[in-house]
Amino acid sequence: MTFKLLGRPTNGGVRLPFFLFRVPAGFPSPAQDHLEHEISLDELFDLRAPHSYVVKVAGDSMVGAGIFDGDLLVVDRSREARQGDVVIAALNNEPLVKRLCRDGAQVVLRSENPVYPPRYVLEGDELCVWGVVRFSVRCHDAG
Numbered sequence: 442m443t444f445k446l447l448g449r450p451t452n453g454g455v456r457l458p459f460f461l462f463r464v465p466a467g468f469p470s471p472a473q474d475h476l477e478h479e480i481s482l483d484e485l486f487d488l489r490a491p492h493s494y495v496v497k498v499a500g501d502s503m504v505g506a507g508i509f510d511g512d513l514l515v516v517d518r519s520r521e522a523r524q525g526d527v528v529i530a531a532l533n534n535e536p537l538v539k540r541l542c543r544d545g546a547q548v549v550l551r552s553e554n555p556v557y558p559p560r561y562v563l564e565g566d567e568l569c570v571w572g573v574v575r576f577s578v579r580c581h582d583a584g
Contacts, residue, residue: 492519505553518572527574
């Protein structure tokens with residue numbers, strides 16, 4: 442799975458209506474006209490400019506984590522990557538998105554699709570973590 446760097450999100454300042462109720466995926470709720478306040482996507486995604494950027498995913502190695510081909514990922518490069526985080530990284534200059542894991546002292550970059558084997562970071566390999574994935578955004582438009 443690779444990605445295309447789209448750039449940093451800018452502070453748009455556009456505020457969107459935010460409704461307190463949760464949208465049911467089953468039966469409709471009778472309280473659907475309850476506008477709570479307005480919110481910006483900057484606030485919603487807790488964007489920390491200039492430390493955030495957006496990438497577009499290509500591939501299916503992270504589908505088990507809910508990350509699909511064509512998704513946009515909001516990445517925070519100010520966060521320290523920890524065990525279990527999904528990260529944007531370069532292993533020997535090959536950019537990828539994987540789950541950062543440890544197997545004892547061994548660093549492992551794991552896919553979330555059983556078709557793809559884990560990538561072990563070996564002695565002499567160069568691993569550079571470019572940020573921690575905070576959110577994924579997917580277009581559900583059929584057209």
